Amino acid sequence: MGIRPGVLLEKISGQPFGGPVVVQVGNNRIALGFGMACKVQVETGHRENAT
Amino acid sequence: MRLVMVGNPNVGKSAIFSRLTGAHVIVSNYPGTTVEVTRGMMRSADQRIEVVDFPGIYSLEPTCKAEEVAATELEKLTLADVILNVVDSTNLERNLGLTLQLIKLRTPMLVALNFWDEAEHTGVKVDAPSLEGRLGVPCVPVVGITGQGTKTLSERIRQAAISPLEFDDRRKWDEVGEILRTVQRLSHRHHTLGERLGDASLKPFSGAVIAISVLALSFAVIRWVGEGLIDCIFEPFFNRVWSPLMLGLSKILGSGGWLHHLLIGTLTDGRIDYGESFGLLTTGLFVPFAAVLPYMFAFYLVLSILEDSGYLPRLAVLADRLMHRVGLHGMGVVPMLLGLGCNVPAALSSRIMESDRERFICITLTTVAVPCMAQIAMIIGLAGQHGPQALAIIFATLFVVWCVIGMLLNRFLKGDSPEILMDVPPYRMPHIRSLAKKVWMRLVWFLREAVPFVLGGVLLANLLYSVGVIDFIGRVAAPVVTGLMGLPQESVGGLIIGFLRKDVAVGMLAPLHLSFRQTIVACVVLAVYFPCVATFTMILRELGLVRLLMVTAIMVATAVVSGGMLNLALRVVVG
Numbered sequence: 001m002g003i004r005p006g007v008l009l010e011k012i013s014g015q016p017f018g019g020p021v022v023v024q025v026g027n028n029r030i031a032l033g034f035g036m037a038c039k040v041q042v043e044t045g046h047r048e049n050a051t
Numbered sequence: 052m053r054l055v056m057v058g059n060p061n062v063g064k065s066a067i068f069s070r071l072t073g074a075h076v077i078v079s080n081y082p083g084t085t086v087e088v089t090r091g092m093m094r095s096a097d098q099r100i101e102v103v104d105f106p107g108i109y110s111l112e113p114t115c116k117a118e119e120v121a122a123t124e125l126e127k128l129t130l131a132d133v134i135l136n137v138v139d140s141t142n143l144e145r146n147l148g149l150t151l152q153l154i155k156l157r158t159p160m161l162v163a164l165n166f167w168d169e170a171e172h173t174g175v176k177v178d179a180p181s182l183e184g185r186l187g188v189p190c191v192p193v194v195g196i197t198g199q200g201t202k203t204l205s206e207r208i209r210q211a212a213i214s215p216l217e218f219d220d221r222r223k224w225d226e227v228g229e230i231l232r233t234v235q236r237l238s239h240r241h242h243t244l245g246e247r248l249g250d251a252s253l254k255p256f257s258g259a260v261i262a263i264s265v266l267a268l269s270f271a272v273i274r275w276v277g278e279g280l281i282d283c284i285f286e287p288f289f290n291r292v293w294s295p296l297m298l299g300l301s302k303i304l305g306s307g308g309w310l311h312h313l314l315i316g317t318l319t320d321g322r323i324d325y326g327e328s329f330g331l332l333t334t335g336l337f338v339p340f341a342a343v344l345p346y347m348f349a350f351y352l353v354l355s356i357l358e359d360s361g362y363l364p365r366l367a368v369l370a371d372r373l374m375h376r377v378g379l380h381g382m383g384v385v386p387m388l389l390g391l392g393c394n395v396p397a398a399l400s401s402r403i404m405e406s407d408r409e410r411f412i413c414i415t416l417t418t419v420a421v422p423c424m425a426q427i428a429m430i431i432g433l434a435g436q437h438g439p440q441a442l443a444i445i446f447a448t449l450f451v452v453w454c455v456i457g458m459l460l461n462r463f464l465k466g467d468s469p470e471i472l473m474d475v476p477p478y479r480m481p482h483i484r485s486l487a488k489k490v491w492m493r494l495v496w497f498l499r500e501a502v503p504f505v506l507g508g509v510l511l512a513n514l515l516y517s518v519g520v521i522d523f524i525g526r527v528a529a530p531v532v533t534g535l536m537g538l539p540q541e542s543v544g545g546l547i548i549g550f551l552r553k554d555v556a557v558g559m560l561a562p563l564h565l566s567f568r569q570t571i572v573a574c575v576v577l578a579v580y581f582p583c584v585a586t587f588t589m590i591l592r593e594l595g596l597v598r599l600l601m602v603t604a605i606m607v608a609t610a611v612v613s614g615g616m617l618n619l620a621l622r623v624v625v626g
Contacts, residue, residue, distance in 0.1 A: 001109055001472065002145040004224060013253040019372045020381065020471050022253050027141050027175065029477075031368045033380065033470020 001030055009042055053101045054093070054208060055128065057121070057153060058137035059146055060107030061476050063165040065089075066195030066485070067137055068104040071205060075492050078196070078485055079358035082107060082474045083385065083403035086117040088124055095205045102135075106402075111152050116402040116410065125156070133211040134160040135204075140170035140177050140192070141477075143235055147227045150186070151218065159211040160188045163204055167192040169477075174238040182234040187214045196482045249478050252365045262369050265362065273349040277428070280345035289341050294323050297333055313513060326432075326561040335509040338429070338558050339501050344494070346428035350392055351493045359481035359489075363388070364473060371471050377457025378412045378464065379404065380471040390417035392424050393497070394586040398593050408466045414594060415460060415602050418586055419609055420453035422553075422578040425501065429557035430574045437567045444621075445574050452579060452613055456605065500585060501552065508548045508555035515547065536572050536614040537622070539563055545577060553583050568621040572614050580610030 002025045003009070010024040014037075021037040022029055032040075054071075056064045060082030069076050072091030077084055089104040105124060106117035113119040128134075136153055138146035153160060164170075164179060183190040189207045193200035218226040251257040297315055304311040306318075315323070316330030325337035357363055363385060371381030382403055390397030394417055401413040422430065434441040461468070515521045524547065525532070525540035532538050532546070541563055549556035556577050565573060581603065582590060590599045 001474070002142075012250055013255070013258070013368075015368065015372060016255050017372060019255075020368050022368060022475055026144050027173065028145065029475040031364070031371075031381070031471055031473045031475050033371075033472065036470050036472060 002026060002028060003030065003032075003040060009040070052098065053103055053129075053132045054135050055125070055132050056102065056104045056135045056137060057125065057149070058107055059109055059139065059142075059149060061474055062107065062137050062139040062146065063195040064104055064107065064137045067135075067163060067165065067193060067201060067204070068102060070195060070198045070201040072102050075488070076104065077489055077492065079355075079363075079489075080361040080476055080479050081358060081363045081385070082476070083117060083382065083400070084358075086120070086400055086402040088120060093205065095208050098209075100208065108149065110149060115405045120402075128156065128158050130158075132158055133208060134158050135163060135208075136160055137163045137165050137195075140164045140166050141173055141175050143175070143177060144227060144231055147230060148223060151216075151223050151226060154186070154214040154216055155220070157213055159213055161204075161207060161211040162186065162188060162190040163195075163200075164190055164192045165195050167200065168194050168197075169479075176236040176238070178234045178236075182230070185216070185230050185234060187216060188212050196485055245478070252362070253368055253475070258365070258369045262366055265357070265366075269353045269357065273346065273353055276349035276352065277346035280348065281341060285341035285345055289325060289337055293336075297323055300332070313510070316513075326558065329509060329512065329559075329562070331506055331509055334558060335506045338509075338554055339425075339498065339505045342432055342558075343425045343428045343501070343554055344498070346431075347392070347424050347497050348490070348494060350424045351490045354388060354392060355486050355489045355493075356481055357388075359479065359486055361476045361478045364475045367471065367473065368475065375468055376461065377416065377454065378461030378468045379409055379416075379457075380468055382471060382473060383409070383413055386413050386417055387421055390421035390423065391427070392493070394418055394421065394423050394582065395500075395589045397421070398586060398589045401593065405469045406466065408464050409468055411594060411598055411602075412457065412460045412464070414590055415605055416453055416457055418582045418590065418602060419456055419579055419606050420449050422449065425497075425552070425554035426557060426578060429554045430578075433557055433561055434570050434574050437570055441567060441571055444571050445578075448571075448575050448613065448617060449578060452575075452609060456609060501554075504552045504584070505555050508551040511551065512544060512548050512555070512559060516544065521547065531611060535611065535618065536576060537618040538569055538573055538576075539565070542569075542573055545573065546580065549577050549583065550581055550587075551584055553577060568618065568625060571621060572618050575617055576610045576614040579606060579613060581606055 007025055012022040012024055012029060014021045018034040020031045020033050022031045056068055058064050065076045065078045065085050068091065069078060071093045074091035076089055085104060085106045091102045093100050093102050105121035108118045108121045111122060113122040134153055136150050138150060150162065164177060170177060179190050179192050189210045191200055191204045191207055193204055252261045301311060301315050314330050314332045316328030316333050319327060323333055325334055328334055367381035367384050370384045374381055374383045385403065386397045386400045389400050397417045398414050401410045404410050404413055430445060431442065434445055521544040525543040528543050529540055532543050533540055542560060545556040545559040548559055560573050590602055
């Protein structure tokens with residue numbers, strides 16, 4: 001769905017207690033379950049947040 | 052020749068489909084609106100073309116039932132077919148991934164660049180002619196919802212071509228990147244104020260506040276519009292215009308006899324009481340038109356605004372944790388909300404859930420514990436006479452039933468629920484004409500489905516009473532109905548007719564003048580005990596016979612248990 005190695009991610013929101021995380025990839029926003037979000041490895045930059 | 056529409060979810064395929072063919076299809080702003088294949092006809096250069104609209108797919112490998120439907124249809128492509136690949140111009144990168152997969156199918160193709168206006172506003176500049184040059188197939192900018200560009204699109208169908216593009220499958224995304232470098236210019240911009248406000252509906256605290264406000268406001272508007280229409284238009288019409296006509300007819304029929312009984316029913320003090328007369332032309336018309344239709348209209352108006360604005364996926368994110376408790380993920384809120392309108396489209400929309408297990412839970416929960424608007428309207432009419440606390444107890448009980456059944460199913464069914472993975476589309480201003488069309492379509496659908504069944508239900512109720520079947524079944528079922536649930540024997544008639552139409556069934560309780568406790572128990576039991584025939588058929592189609600019987604068994608068991616417990620509890624509390 002657009003989350004591939006090398007793309008830029010920005011975390012928009014995260015629900016508490018292991019709820020879904022919403023990230024911005026390119027021009028779209030994707031909600032993904034906490035387990036899935038944990039498997040996304042990110043390098044943090046000045047505008048990107050790690051999940 | 053066939054024109055096959057393929058694209059990612061929520062890129063506006065259905066909007067373009069309805070523009071090309073003039074066919075009436077539901078268009079909404081959330082992924083997973085279209086869950087089955089829709090066909091229509093169009094004319095281009097004096098050629099008749101069959102247009103086929105598929106559920107959206109992210110790739111050619113399906114991940115849920117709706118995508119499976121599309122993938123199997125794509126395998127059946129022939130040389131006479133043309134693919135119309137609809138892409139979201141604001142999200143070209145991801146969309147082109149699928150486009151390149153489609154190119155490998157070696158079928159003539161053209162591309163519709165949808166949301167062209169939105170792309171311009173958000174600073175995405177796409178060079179359509181140069182994209183056309185790269186892909187070697189026609190690329191047409193369109194705005195599906197307003198119809199801008201769809202004329203050019205239909206003219207260019209015959210130019211559809213097999214793309215000469217050659218690339219290594221493993222380097223697909225590099226290829227996409229290279230194409231984008233030449234055809235797309237992004238003007239960098241910061242998040243707009245609108246987006247920031249929009250994001251508030253996704254954050255935990257502000258999101259919850261917004262969700263509660265939105266739901267409370269929706270409920271208030273539905274109640275206000277529904278009740279307003281009944282009080283100001285429908286009841287005055289029936290009382291002032293229709294009643295004199297019916298009383299005239301009653302005189303002509305000689306104020307009695309079987310035909311009078313069938314058409315007019317029984318008169319109360321020489322007047323027509325639409326709740327109690329139970330004739331085909333009195334209660335039979337009053338129930339669908341004056342009692343249910345206004346609420347249907349109000350509900351679908353509000354639901355359609357929620358759908359088109361793009362709020363539903365946000366609600367799905369917020370409700371995700373709750374829905375996991377009952378074995379679903381956030382997207383499960385969509386079938387539940389649709390179920391408040393009618394359980395039939397709700398059962399169909401369970402296709403957006405990934406696994407069979409989720410679809411079973413989803414359909415069971417909607418049919419057991421989500422009453423449809425027809426039924427809700429009648430319950431408000433009947434139980435509302437006993438005050439708001441009666442309504443509160445009824446709906447609270449249904450919510451508890453929903454939670455308990457969901458948690459039990461989640462615990463005892465094998466497997467677990469997949470995690471949510473969903474596009475959150477941008478907020479969009481609902482397009483008034485398309486919104487009005489959607490509400491209209493749903494109301495027409497309701498009237499076409501409901502009126503025959505309501506009339507049939509009233510007819511059957513009369514027949515069964517006069518033959519004495521209801522008395523007989525009432526005596527047989529007495530231990531459960533009278534003993535356990537504390538309902539009068541005659542209320543069994545409602546349970547029988549409930550299989551045809553649940554609104555008529557609730558209506559049949561009116562002449563019985565039930566007590567506070569009995570009204571509550573009867574409304575809950577009617578909501579839970581059995582699906583109406585339309586839902587029954589849809590579940591059979593979606594889940595098969597074995598699981599239909601399982602759902603039904605769960606419903607009957609739930610009705611007996613919840614009815615019995617509620618009766619007991621209310622006896623203790625209110626006496």
